[in-house]
Amino acid sequence: MLLEIKNLTIEFHDHDRPERVVEDVSFSLDKGEILGIVGESGSGKSMTALAVAGLLPRKKMEKSGEILFEEKNLLTLPRHDLRGLQGDEISVIFQEPMTALNPTMKIGKQVEEALLLHRHMTDEERKAKVMEWLEKVELDDSERVYEAYPHELSGGMRQRVMIAAAMVSDPQILIADEPTTALDVTVQSQIIKLLLKINKDSGVSILFISHDLSLIKQITHNVIVMQKGRIVEQGDTDEIFLHPKEEYTKKLISSIPSVDLRK
Amino acid sequence: MLLTLFGVSFLVFAAFEIIPGDPAISKLGTDATPEMIAALREQMGLNRPFIVRYFDWLGDCIRGDFGRSYSYNRTVISMIGDKLPITVTMTIISMLLVIAVSIPVALLLAKYMGSTIDRAGYISNQILMAVPSFFLGILITYIFGLTLRFFTPGGYISYRQNFAGFIGYLLAPSVAIAIPKCAMSVKLLRSAILEEWNKDYVRTAYSRGNSTMQVMYRHVLKNALIPLITFWGMAVADMIAGSIVVEQVFNIPGLGRILLTSISNRDYPVVEAIILLIAVVVIVMNLIVDILYRCIDPRISK
Ligand SMILES: Nc1ncnc2c1ncn2[C@@H]1O[C@H](COP(=O)(O)OP(=O)(O)O)[C@@H](O)[C@H]1O
Ligand SMILES: [Mg+2]
Numbered sequence: 001m002l003l004e005i006k007n008l009t010i011e012f013h014d015h016d017r018p019e020r021v022v023e024d025v026s027f028s029l030d031k032g033e034i035l036g037i038v039g040e041s042g043s044g045k046s047m048t049a050l051a052v053a054g055l056l057p058r059k060k061m062e063k064s065g066e067i068l069f070e071e072k073n074l075l076t077l078p079r080h081d082l083r084g085l086q087g088d089e090i091s092v093i094f095q096e097p098m099t100a101l102n103p104t105m106k107i108g109k110q111v112e113e114a115l116l117l118h119r120h121m122t123d124e125e126r127k128a129k130v131m132e133w134l135e136k137v138e139l140d141d142s143e144r145v146y147e148a149y150p151h152e153l154s155g156g157m158r159q160r161v162m163i164a165a166a167m168v169s170d171p172q173i174l175i176a177d178e179p180t181t182a183l184d185v186t187v188q189s190q191i192i193k194l195l196l197k198i199n200k201d202s203g204v205s206i207l208f209i210s211h212d213l214s215l216i217k218q219i220t221h222n223v224i225v226m227q228k229g230r231i232v233e234q235g236d237t238d239e240i241f242l243h244p245k246e247e248y249t250k251k252l253i254s255s256i257p258s259v260d261l262r263k
Numbered sequence: 264m265l266l267t268l269f270g271v272s273f274l275v276f277a278a279f280e281i282i283p284g285d286p287a288i289s290k291l292g293t294d295a296t297p298e299m300i301a302a303l304r305e306q307m308g309l310n311r312p313f314i315v316r317y318f319d320w321l322g323d324c325i326r327g328d329f330g331r332s333y334s335y336n337r338t339v340i341s342m343i344g345d346k347l348p349i350t351v352t353m354t355i356i357s358m359l360l361v362i363a364v365s366i367p368v369a370l371l372l373a374k375y376m377g378s379t380i381d382r383a384g385y386i387s388n389q390i391l392m393a394v395p396s397f398f399l400g401i402l403i404t405y406i407f408g409l410t411l412r413f414f415t416p417g418g419y420i421s422y423r424q425n426f427a428g429f430i431g432y433l434l435a436p437s438v439a440i441a442i443p444k445c446a447m448s449v450k451l452l453r454s455a456i457l458e459e460w461n462k463d464y465v466r467t468a469y470s471r472g473n474s475t476m477q478v479m480y481r482h483v484l485k486n487a488l489i490p491l492i493t494f495w496g497m498a499v500a501d502m503i504a505g506s507i508v509v510e511q512v513f514n515i516p517g518l519g520r521i522l523l524t525s526i527s528n529r530d531y532p533v534v535e536a537i538i539l540l541i542a543v544v545v546i547v548m549n550l551i552v553d554i555l556y557r558c559i560d561p562r563i564s565k
Contacts, residue, residue: 053470079474087471099463103562104485113481114471149561165471 036220091166365448
């Protein structure tokens with residue numbers, strides 16, 4: 001078991017009343033596994049993902065439970081040690097490829113950043129690694145992309161860049177928070193195929209977050225269904241789609257717009 | 264751009280046509296006879312129609328001939344050329360001070376946003392922004408010159424005599440010019456940093472293992488400086504104009520000094536040339552701002 005989350009609870013304290021956005025969430029992620037988190041908007045998926053990535057602010061919120069990675073609890077790990085894992089063992093790609101990249105920094109510089117922070121490499125070795133990943137994410141004309149700025153690329157290309165930047169350090173866990181929601185349908189399926197290929201080739205575990213059940217069904221091995229910050233149901237993806245136990249899950253599945261017709 | 268210069272030159276020329284005062288009278292003094300005045304006007308070419316004189320002057324300016332001073336027996340070029348290095352040096356020192364001080368201070372205030380440091384910074388900023396440079400000049404002269412004796416008030420040293428001493432003397436007036444601009448820069452930069460801090464790329468930078476300082480220097484600062492460039496460009500032109508008063512306070516024989524004496528002497532060729540020069544500086548600064556924008560913000564098409 002690579003990652004284990006035990007009784008994760010997240011509360012906001014920035015309003016008068018504390019607001020519980022994630023409650024008693026437990027799950028685990030194995031090596032090479034693609035685990036889906038599905039649920040309607042506002043159900044706490046992103047908060048869970050950000051907690052695992054160590055990106056929740058320290059102030060104004062209270063977190064309890066455990067996020068165990070290599071016998072370390074990420075919730076209580078000193079900041080410096082946490083930074084050592086971020087971008088090295090745990091990487092993230094976000095929903096909005098249009099704004100997730102720094103507009104005034106060249107693509108090459110952004111993709112290489114994790115290597116700069118976590119690896120001792122010569123400039124040539126680093127550039128070679130970056131070029132390798134720009135090609136692995138199927139960006140044509142990778143030399144040009146290396147020198148380009150984000151605004152010169154389309155949304156799909158930027159999401160490929162984000163994937164390259166996340167994978168360049170060969171992390172063990174890739175957290176993908178709605179990575180295709182902002183993209184149009186054809187680009188979406190290309191990105192999904194790419195993620196599957198990367199999972200197969202590098203063995204990286206993926207925490208795949210989406211509100212889109214048909215996507216979850218296509219790519220995940222196991223799935224967690226969330227509602228209002230709590231886990232409703234979890235288990236093997238095919239099993240849950242065939243025999244959902246909870247009413248909420250049944251309702252979600254029945255609302256998928258005719259998946260089979262698309263094939 | 265040339266059109267702007269043309270417009271400014273016309274306005275300047277026309278303004279001195281309209282405001283009262285006759286260069287011939289001020290040159291001869293009040294007890295001159297009307298005949299003497301008429302003769303001098305004739306000799307100075309002031310009797311020709313306004314438009315003819317304007318184009319005559321403009322033509323000369325384009326050829327690089329700004330004429331001779333009415334009151335001193337020197338060409339305008341040599342008078343300005345003599346004083347320009349003083350004002351330019353002062354402006355450069357002020358600008359360097361603004362940049363060197365405002366960036367770290369803004370970073371500090373942004374880092375401790377909402378804390379006592381931030382609030383104290385905000386209050387002192389509001390005060391410093393509102394205090395005019397000449398008053399700061401008087402204050403600095405009083406405190407650092409008269410009381411602490413860091414420099415001798417009025418002891419201007421020419422750059423021809425002793426360059427280090429020259430710079431040393433200009434330091435105090437430069438600080439007086441820099442402080443209000445610096446306060447404004449801090450305010451603008453602090454809010455630009457806080458605005459950038461909420462953007463998505465900051466979270467991405469954190470997710471790669473950057474520390475807060477690394478996120479700041481590697482990612483946020485460059486983006487936050489973009490809105491500052493315009494302000495700094497305007498500040499340079501402003502400082503040159505503002506130095507006129509501060510030069511008086513510190514008794515510095517710079518451009519401001521000759522501008523003031525030329526105005527009271529109705530020495531129009533000198534005044535017109537200086538105003539044109541300021542217009543050129545404003546236009547050149549605009550150009551530089553444009554170029555800097557292109558360098559720092561790749562989204563502006565080349
Ligand atoms: N700063 C905040 N203060 C209070 N509640 C918040 C804050 N940010 C997000 N939330 C709440 O947390 C809940 C979970 O959000 P999120 O994890 O982003 O949902 P999802 O990703 O599943 O759409 C939402 O109900 C949202 O309103
Ligand atoms: Mg979300």
